[in-house]
Amino acid sequence: MAFTRRRLLRNGWGIGAGLLTFAAGWTSWELLRPLAANGAGGKISLGDPSNYADGTATFVNEGRLWVVNAGGELFALSQKCPHLGCRVPFCESSGRFECPCHGSVFDIGGEWIAGPSPRGMDRHPLSLESGVLFVDTGASEDGPDHGSKNYLSPAKGPACIESA
Secondary structure, eight states, X not given: OOOOHHXXXXXHHHHHHHHHHHHHHHHHHHHHSOOOOOSOSSEEEEEOGGGSOTTXXXXXXXXXXXXXXXXXXXXXXXSBOTTTOOBOOEEXXXXXXXXXXXXXXXXTTSOEEESSOSSSXXXXXXXEETTEEEEETTOOBOXXXXXXXXXXXXXXXXXXXXXX
């Protein structure tokens, strides 16, 4: 069998089509397979519970959550607003959580005060093991319903967002 230009082109097109099919299959597999939960959903050590003074909110970057002490009770609050998932910062001047996206406001315990949020801030369970506080970021419970006012107190000062 002679090696002709026609045969070379036919083989080249066949190899190219095979590589293209492989690349399309690989890309589809990467897009459709579930993502691994990198770093999410585990237990995180928060240290000594006495590190969290009454009336404070401490952001824990590793868990993307707030640890708050509201009237002697500790909570691990999700940083995501229950309304549309915006990151909710703590406003030091008012002593409240204020969502910059749509104006929802929450007290130190994560309870709803104002705005479009359907409930208070979601919470992660805390546990105390041998004097060390842990949070389970793999579990979450819905925040308190409207009307819960267990930790409501007057604002300390001016709000951080204009609509609050």
